Amino acid sequence: MTEAVDVLIVGGGAAGLMCALTAGRRGLRAVVIEHANKVGKKILMSGGGRCNFTNTGTTPANYLSANPHFCKSALARYTPWDFIAMVERHRIAYHEKELGQLFCDVSSKLIVQMLVDECLAAGVRIEIGCAVERIVHNEGDTGFRVHTARGGFAARSLVVASGGLSIPSMGATGFGYELAKRYGHNVLPTRAGLVPLTLSGKHQERLQDLSGVALPVTASCNGQSFSNQMLITHRGISGPSILQISSYWQPGDDLRLDLLPGLDALDWLQTQQRERSAAELKTVLGEVVPRRFAQRLCEVWLGNKPMKQYNLPELKQLAATLSEWPLIASGTEGYRTAEVTLGGVDTDELSSSTMQSKRVPGLYFIGEAIDVTGWLGGYNFQWAWASGHAAGQAV
Ligand SMILES: Cc1cc2nc3c(=O)[nH]c(=O)nc-3n(C[C@H](O)[C@H](O)[C@H](O)COP(=O)(O)OP(=O)(O)OC[C@H]3O[C@@H](n4cnc5c(N)ncnc54)[C@H](O)[C@@H]3O)c2cc1C
Numbered sequence: 001m002t003e004a005v006d007v008l009i010v011g012g013g014a015a016g017l018m019c020a021l022t023a024g025r026r027g028l029r030a031v032v033i034e035h036a037n038k039v040g041k042k043i044l045m046s047g048g049g050r051c052n053f054t055n056t057g058t059t060p061a062n063y064l065s066a067n068p069h070f071c072k073s074a075l076a077r078y079t080p081w082d083f084i085a086m087v088e089r090h091r092i093a094y095h096e097k098e099l100g101q102l103f104c105d106v107s108s109k110l111i112v113q114m115l116v117d118e119c120l121a122a123g124v125r126i127e128i129g130c131a132v133e134r135i136v137h138n139e140g141d142t143g144f145r146v147h148t149a150r151g152g153f154a155a156r157s158l159v160v161a162s163g164g165l166s167i168p169s170m171g172a173t174g175f176g177y178e179l180a181k182r183y184g185h186n187v188l189p190t191r192a193g194l195v196p197l198t199l200s201g202k203h204q205e206r207l208q209d210l211s212g213v214a215l216p217v218t219a220s221c222n223g224q225s226f227s228n229q230m231l232i233t234h235r236g237i238s239g240p241s242i243l244q245i246s247s248y249w250q251p252g253d254d255l256r257l258d259l260l261p262g263l264d265a266l267d268w269l270q271t272q273q274r275e276r277s278a279a280e281l282k283t284v285l286g287e288v289v290p291r292r293f294a295q296r297l298c299e300v301w302l303g304n305k306p307m308k309q310y311n312l313p314e315l316k317q318l319a320a321t322l323s324e325w326p327l328i329a330s331g332t333e334g335y336r337t338a339e340v341t342l343g344g345v346d347t348d349e350l351s352s353s354t355m356q357s358k359r360v361p362g363l364y365f366i367g368e369a370i371d372v373t374g375w376l377g378g379y380n381f382q383w384a385w386a387s388g389h390a391a392g393q394a395v
Contacts, residue, residue, distance in 0.1 A: 001151055005029045007395045008146050008155035010132055010175065012039030014384035015367025016161030017115040022392025024122025031155075032119070032126045033148055036171035039126060040112035042163070045170065046381070051108035053087065054080040054385070055378035057100035062379045064247055065372045066188055070347035071383065074355070078389035080382055090114040101377045135179070143362060157362045157395040159355075161388065164341025164368040165190060172335070176345065176369035183360045186346040188371045192338035193247040196238035197255075200330035206300050207232050213290050218258035219245040220324075227261050232293075236329065243376050246332055247342060257325045259289055259297075265319035269307075273315070277308035281318070301325070340380055344371045354394035355387055364391045 007023050009016045012034030023030040032039070043051055055062070058080050060072045084102070087094060092114060093105035104110055119126060127150055135158070136145040144158040162176040177187045199207065211234040218227040219241040231239035249255055260268060272284045282304045286294035298304040302318055310318070332338070345365045349358045355370070357363040366387040374380040 002145070002154050003031075003151065004154045005031050006155070007031075007157040007159060008033065008144065008153050009159040009161055010146075011161035011163060011367070012036075012126055012128065013161060013163050013367065014040065014043055014115075014381055015163075015388040016159070017119060018385045018388030019159050019161060019364075019366055019392040019395075020124040020126075021115065021118040021122050022389050023395050024119060024124040026393070028395065030122075030124045031153065032124060033130050033132055033146075034126065034128045035131045035173075037129050039128060040115065041170045042167070043112050043115075043381075044108050045167075046108055047103050049108055050103045050106075051111045052097070052101050052103050052378040052381070053094070053111055054083050054102050054382045055100045056080050056084075056096070056102065058379055058382045062375045062377075063372050063383065064193075064342060064374075065347060067347045067371075070350075070352045071372045071386075073352045074386040074390040075382070077353075077393075078386040080378075082389075083382070083385050086114065086118070087111070090117070099377060132175070137183075137360065137363075157364060159364040159366060159391050159395065160369055161366050162369055164344060165335045166192060166338040166341050168335060172341075176365060180345045180365065180369075183357065183363060185349050185357065185359060185365075188343040188346050190341050190343040191250070192332050192335050192340075193342040193373050194243045194339035194376050195246045195332040195334065195337060196233060196236055197242055197246055197249070197329040198236035198331045198333060199328070203328050203330070204236065206296065207237075208234055210292055210296060213293050214239060215259070215289050215293060216261055217241050218261040220256045220258070221245050221249045221253055224248045230257065235333070237327070240376055243339070247340075247373060247375070249329065251329075251331060255327055255329055257327055258323045259325050260322050263288070265323040266316060269310075269315045269319055269322075273307040273310060278306055280304055280306050281310075339376065340373050341368060342371075342373045344369050347371050351394075353390060355391040356394060364395065366391045 006028035007030045009032045012032045020030045020032045092110045134147040143156045146153045160176045210232045214231045217230045226241045226244035228240035282298040355364045367384045
């Protein structure tokens with residue numbers, strides 16, 4: 001038996017649920033098909049279980065995309081304040097952690113519950129544990145026939161909200177990319193983003209036993225810089241500054257770390273020389289970066305002697321190394337731990353105001369499946385809400 005619906009949404013994640021509740025509120029018959037055993041799994045695990053659900057400072061500059069203009073329209077029409085209004089209406093307590101990042105006080109579960117409640121109130125049906133088996137759409141057709149484990153649907157609009165490839169154990173699939181290609185869309189190469197970087201060989205050996213040491217750095221690569229904590233792990237480096245820069249890094253790219261962010265390294269070294277002339281470099285350095293890390297820096301990269309014994313060219317050399325420490329990463333931890341997938345469905349063939357395919361009327365792509373990827377800090381959910389809302393208004 002085939003059931004006629006207005007819109008069928010494949011993927012019950014952040015973008016899919018937002019699209020569904022938006023379409024449902026307009027009186028459309030909307031059905032969400034989710035193959036996992038529950039909706040919003042990534043929302044549940046996000047932000048350490050407290051979901052960093054938006055960022056109040058969201059601008060298009062916080063996103064990576066082959067077309068940096070694409071995200072502008074949707075972000076302007078559904079802002080962080082629109083989502084915050086819904087969160088407040090549901091009396092979900094939240095707080096700002098830092099840099100405009102809003103987190104739930106209690107649990108990410110409340111965000112999933114809010115979205116599900118809004119969907120149900122809008123008459124949306126959610127089918128969990130339901131896989132799409134086949135989609136039929138012939139040229140000239142005005143809709144889509146979708147065969148699922150729960151029977152067939154005839155849908156006027158089909159919204160692909162199946163997300164990216166990160167965390168396959170949570171239900172991530174390449175469904176959206178494959179479907180896009182099948183309908184003639186270009187899919188830009190995908191790679192893991194917001195992901196720890198790995199080191200190998202002597203680079204790894206030099207830092208491995210410092211696993212767990214954290215310090216603030218400014219990480220720079222390909223013209224982008226992020227200042228925040230770096231964490232040394234047993235396989236490489238992580239922490240917010242590294243996750244952020246990982247989206248701009250590819251194997252072979254030059255990665256530099258300022259180990260004294262906010263300080264003029266030469267000025268600082270000269271001050272130490274004047275005021276602490278008998279103290280050794282590793283001692284003074286150990287007062288501004290973790291002591292074990294300072295020691296390792298001196299053993300492997302900087303050398304060590306009393307401050308008074310350095311001449312100016314040597315101090316300049318030290319300053320250059322400290323403020324542009326070159327770290328050779330060998331790769332990333334990959335999709336297994338990545339928060340997002342860079343690349344995806346090319347925005348060139350989508351309408352930026354509706355997310356509709358320019359090739360196949362009635363077909364929409366939203367969320368992470370599209371080549372729009374946010375920074376760390378609530379930007380990815382804001383894109384999911386905004387793109388889901390744009391499509392939900394248009395279907
Ligand atoms: C560990 C972790 C923490 C994160 N923390 C944050 C954070 O705090 N703030 C932030 O902004 N972003 C965060 N992100 C990123 C954010 O979760 C994603 O960008 C966002 O969920 C993307 O929304 P989406 O709806 O496009 O995809 P998803 O939320 O991934 O939803 C896609 C859905 O489609 C389903 N699906 C896939 N294939 C099929 C299929 N063939 N049939 C049916 N269903 C299918 C999946 O099971 C999934 O439920 C985090 C990501 C991870 C992995």
